[in-house]
Amino acid sequence: MGIARHATAHWTGDLKSGKGTLSTPQSGLLSETRYAFGTRFGDEKGTNPEELIAAAHAGCFTMALSAKLTEAGFPPESLDTRADVDLSMDGGPQISSIRLKTRAKVPGIDAAKFRELADDAKQNCPVSKALSAVPLSLDAELES
Known part of the structure; x- marks a missing residue:
């Protein structure tokens, strides 16, 4: 269940x-x-569905990436992710794109392996799967 x-x-x-x-x-x-x-x-104080989707996606992706890194033998020291959800007004309101930007401190991993695991997390976290109709990009960078 x-x-x-x-x-x-x-x-x-x-x-x-x-x-x-x-x-x-x-x-x-x-x-x-x-x-x-x-x-x-507009700019009034309060939240909106797109902001909540961004928070959910940033959280889900970051947890998925942590799991992938740990499973591969590279537990992360820290992961920081920002999700930008774009709302287009062309043809009526619609979510037109999502951009994930993550910065990671991961001891012992090389850039290629990190990118492989980050791409896997991007494709396979539950929120990414649920939002698969929306174009999704990832900017993933290792910090030293």
């Missing part, structure tokens, strides 16, 4: 003047977190 997680969304009003909240009842991390048209398409 798998692991189930959930989140909830509540919205009142029309698209442009309405407002909503997002919650993660299991963890309690998001509790009535604000989102609205202005937080998604």
Whole structure:
């Protein structure tokens, strides 16, 4: 049996003047977190679906990369990943691309092996698989 997680969304009003909240009842991390048209398409304070997708993807990829590195005998000292999710307005709102950028401190590994494992994590983390319809790029760099 798998692991189930959930989140909830509540919205009142029309698209442009309405407002909503997002919650993660299991963890309690998001509790009535604000989102609205202005937080998604403007600069208002609050979150938006694309930011949450970016956080989920950065976290999932980084954990997958840690697992791949450790399985290969190169446990990482540190991994830092940024995910950029682009929302295109051409033809209506759609996620048009995702860019992962990771910097890693991994003792004893060479650049080619690191890139191989990073590419594997990019292709095979659960969030990458779920978002496979979206073009995904990876900038992976070892730091000394």
